[in-house]
Amino acid sequence: MKFTELDIDLPDEAKAMRDLARRFGMEVMRPAGIELDKLHDPAQVIAKGSVLWDVIKKHRELGLHKLLIPKAFGGMMGEVPPITETLISEQLGYADAGLAISLAVSSMPFAMAVLSPDAEVRNWAQEYAEDTEGRMIGCWGITEPDHGSDWVIGTTPAGANPKIAPSLRARKKGNEYILNGHKSAWVSNGTIATHAVLHVGLDPSSGMHGQGLAFCPLDLPGISRGEPLDKMGQRPLNQGEIIFEEVKLPKKYMFSSTPGGLAAGGSGITFLGIANLETGVIFSGLAQAAFDEALRYAKERVQGGKPIIEHQNIRLKLFDMFTMVESARALARSVSRYNRGKMFAGSGKSGIAARIMSTKATFAVTSKAIQVFLKLYHLSKKVDLTRVFPRKGPRNKRARTSLGSGMHGIAVKVLATETAFKVASEAVQILGGYGLAREYPVEKMLRDARASMIEDGTNETIALAAAEDL
Numbered sequence: 001m002k003f004t005e006l007d008i009d010l011p012d013e014a015k016a017m018r019d020l021a022r023r024f025g026m027e028v029m030r031p032a033g034i035e036l037d038k039l040h041d042p043a044q045v046i047a048k049g050s051v052l053w054d055v056i057k058k059h060r061e062l063g064l065h066k067l068l069i070p071k072a073f074g075g076m077m078g079e080v081p082p083i084t085e086t087l088i089s090e091q092l093g094y095a096d097a098g099l100a101i102s103l104a105v106s107s108m109p110f111a112m113a114v115l116s117p118d119a120e121v122r123n124w125a126q127e128y129a130e131d132t133e134g135r136m137i138g139c140w141g142i143t144e145p146d147h148g149s150d151w152v153i154g155t156t157p158a159g160a161n162p163k164i165a166p167s168l169r170a171r172k173k174g175n176e177y178i179l180n181g182h183k184s185a186w187v188s189n190g191t192i193a194t195h196a197v198l199h200v201g202l203d204p205s206s207g208m209h210g211q212g213l214a215f216c217p218l219d220l221p222g223i224s225r226g227e228p229l230d231k232m233g234q235r236p237l238n239q240g241e242i243i244f245e246e247v248k249l250p251k252k253y254m255f256s257s258t259p260g261g262l263a264a265g266g267s268g269i270t271f272l273g274i275a276n277l278e279t280g281v282i283f284s285g286l287a288q289a290a291f292d293e294a295l296r297y298a299k300e301r302v303q304g305g306k307p308i309i310e311h312q313n314i315r316l317k318l319f320d321m322f323t324m325v326e327s328a329r330a331l332a333r334s335v336s337r338y339n340r341g342k343m344f345a346g347s348g349k350s351g352i353a354a355r356i357m358s359t360k361a362t363f364a365v366t367s368k369a370i371q372v373f374l375k376l377y378h379l380s381k382k383v384d385l386t387r388v389f390p391r392k393g394p395r396n397k398r399a400r401t402s403l404g405s406g407m408h409g410i411a412v413k414v415l416a417t418e419t420a421f422k423v424a425s426e427a428v429q430i431l432g433g434y435g436l437a438r439e440y441p442v443e444k445m446l447r448d449a450r451a452s453m454i455e456d457g458t459n460e461t462i463a464l465a466a467a468e469d470l
């Protein structure tokens with residue numbers, strides 16, 4: 001069966017980029033992922049000479065790392081049709097979901113840096129866009145050894161509980177913040193990253209609501225790393241602990257220095273929703289890959305004197321898998337379109353969004369406006385005019401932001417990762433004993449998909465957080 005693209009209006013430029021990503025995925029990422037998955041010691045994954053570095057370098061040479069970097073900083077945002085990034089992430093997830101996550105997370109600090117009030121930090125985006133060697137690698141440091149789901153629940157009123165305050169603390173001292181604490185072994189790219197977008201505790205009395213957000217170069221004195229994490233799925237994805245001991249972080253790197261500012265106006269849940277959407281898109285790609293493997297095998301494997309696809313139970317199973325994959329991809333694409341549609345209002349190369357994306361000055365102004373908003377929010381809290389997170393009351397009144405409530409992005413992540421897991425599990429069943437063998441890719445896909453129901457927040461806790469907005 002040939003794949004039918006239901007999106008008949010995809011721009012040619014986006015389709016060409018999708019096809020490029022497909023070739024890179026199947027020729028470079030898929031074989032590299034299989035090789036890295038088999039390594040016994042996760043330290044070998046990141047060792048000199050590992051194929052991981054070939055994947056990162058090739059991804060950079062093709063310019064695929066620039067998709068979330070605005071045009072003004074040498075990136076592709078505002079340059080290519082908005083849906084392009086989604087199509088590419090599907091393809092990279094199809095090839096190897098763990099590596100796709102590594103590549104996606106890598107751009108996070110640099111894509112977000114364009115909103116920093118500091119021009120030097122904003123320029124990280126440009127340096128990253130120009131880096132074709134893979135010298136700059138990003139990570140998202142949020143989970144701590146003693147706070148996993150607490151960060152997710154932190155986006156709800158329950159997050160105000162001082163008992164769940166972040167353990168990585170940032171204490172202001174003159175023109176610096178002094179950081180002490182750990183980010184957990186689950187941080188993707190944790191042992192290889194050069195830069196982090198880092199969630200820190202500023203005001204422990206407000207629990208998770210007292211958090212701030214910093215851009216952090218990871219070569220500052222006092223920062224060290226743990227060992228690469230050994231785990232069941234997504235083994236090509238490097239993960240590891242980051243330790244902060246009396247780290248002096250210059251003030252200019254603190255993006256959100258007003259405790260709770262990050263959660264203001266529902267931005268905590270929006271942030272989670274954006275990250276979750278990307279993960280969902282990647283795992284909709286894995287779901288398609290597992291379906292394709294099962295279908296191919298069912299047409300070849302003969303039992304009872306005929307290909308197993310001619311047995312009704314296998315045929316029905318495959319049709320169920322097909323329906324699930326199409327549904328997950330359709331939701332992922334429609335939420336992506338909605339979010340990007342909001343972001344790129346007046347799209348097209350001469351539209352407003354394209355013009356905003358093409359000038360650095362607009363980012364300087366936006367970053368100032370964000371800082372003013374955060375300060376006003378802090379002030380309003382102090383004089384108790386409003387509370388975005390009422391501690392009592394049946395319903396959180398957090399405001400919806402321009403990118404929706406985050407609820408839709410979370411719905412995509414839950415649906416796509418559970419679809420990926422179910423489809424990969426059924427694929428193993430269809431392959432029978434061979435499904436369990438490393439000779440076929442479905443057992444790895446099953447392990448990779450299993451991990452996805454925990455990453456970016458367990459599906460249960462992100463659903464609980466999203467349900468606040470129902």
Ligand SMILES: Cc1cc2nc3c(=O)[nH]c(=O)nc-3n(C[C@H](O)[C@H](O)[C@H](O)COP(=O)(O)OP(=O)(O)OC[C@H]3O[C@@H](n4cnc5c(N)ncnc54)[C@H](O)[C@@H]3O)c2cc1C
Pocket residue numbers: 105139140141142143144147148149150153186187188189234451452454455456457458459460461464
């Ligand atoms: C592949 C992968 C990649 C990851 N990448 C990153 C990354 O890049 N950066 C990063 O910072 N982190 C990352 N993580 C960490 C991930 O976000 C956490 O593992 C996740 O948030 C869950 O936290 P935990 O593992 O501490 O589980 P816990 O929070 O200890 O949860 C244990 C169980 O209790 C349930 N639970 C916990 N609290 C509640 C509650 N309040 N209500 C109801 N149920 C609850 C959970 O659903 C779960 O079943 C990654 C994880 C994985 C698996």
